[in-house]
Amino acid sequence: MLLSKSCVYGLRASIYLATKNNSEYIPIKKMSETIEISHHFLTKILQQLTAQGLLDSYKGPNGGVRLKKPASEITLMDVVLAIDGPDLLTECALGLPGCGHQNPCPLHDKWATTRDSIKQMLESSSLEYLVERGKSEDLRLTNEGGFEKLLNG
Amino acid sequence: MLLSKSCVYGLRASIYLATKNNSEYIPIKKMSETIEISHHFLTKILQQLTAQGLLDSYKGPNGGVRLKKPASEITLMDVVLAIDGPDLLTECALGLPGCGHQNPCPLHDKWATTRDSIKQMLESSSLEYLVERGKSEDLRLTNEGGFEKLLNG
DNA sequence: CTATTTTAGGACAAAAGACTCTCTAAAACC
DNA sequence: GGTTTTAGAGAGTCTTTTGTCCTAAAATAG
DSSP states (O other): OOSOHHHHHHHHHHHHHHTSOTTSOBOHHHHHHHTTOOHHHHHHHHHHHHHTTSEEEEOSTTOEEEESSOGGGOBHHHHHHHHHOSHHHHSOTTOOTTOSSSSOOTTHHHHHHHHHHHHHHHHHOBHHHHHHHHHHHTOOSSSSSOTHHHHHO | OOSOHHHHHHHHHHHHHHTSOTTSOBOHHHHHHHHTOOHHHHHHHHHHHHHTTSEEEEOSTTOEEEESSOGGGOBHHHHHHHHHOSHHHHSOTTOOTTOSSSSOOTTHHHHHHHHHHHHHHHHHOBHHHHHHHHHHHTOOSSSSSOTHHHHHO
16 A cells, blocks of 8 residues: 555545634544544544644644644645655665665666656645545545535534 | 565565576575575565466475566566555555545545556566666665676575 | 475464554633 | 543554464475
């Protein structure tokens, strides 16, 4: 798998938050039910995003989490780096330490091209873009049901 | 990580075998020492490749494994599919079941493009190509030492 | 037939990832 | 102050991946 499950959950949660008005905090419990991820596990993942400065959190009644920046300024790359770290974008495809321009493995050049393509995808996709696409084409973030589920839930 | 460790080990072993004359069997023990992978673990991985028809194996003295087809006819894709299976090339980037053209997630189109790039890299890289590149530019398959290590070892 | 070399196969151990549960701390409301 | 609602943090469990070890089976050589 390209991304860990934690990372995928973090992405789905971030997209969900991007559908919301950024002025109110969304309780993780409610969010976990809407996007169908275990409450406690999602809490742990979002703690990482909060620690990395992607989310604001607030305790107590009417508390929860929200995006710290506008959805247009957060990309998938930000979330992936916060959860899975940079390994995907730096490691050698054959797992060799120090593989690089000076000391490459046979796959190095081709892999560098592919990696750029992955990088490009992650950097060019803002949360805002994904929400716009989700809204206009009724895409989905859950096993069943379309995008309106997120907007209402 | 894009590929599992088992898969990466399988790739390195396959490239190593492609440097050899395909008429003789190479003992896994010797190979494991040259490419620096645990003997028993590598044995398990190569058993999968043998079971999938990519390798021939032979027991007893002067036994070992060898490529079943010419190195020009085996691609990285063959090895990846044999070990990691097709998930990388079929699964939704957000982990949603049944994500496809009819029922996509917001990331579906962009991910499809990236996935094609990965597919392209794996399918267009034959073992022969990698060995040629390795020989001509002294690339490496191990932590230390260049390609001649494989040719001699 | 016996000893040796090699793959095949299964049981087992260690580490990492995924997930659960419980308790604490902060904030709000009464 | 006491109760409720929420995130934070830690311990603990389950599963998958990674890796080790031991025995069996096949082939060869004497």
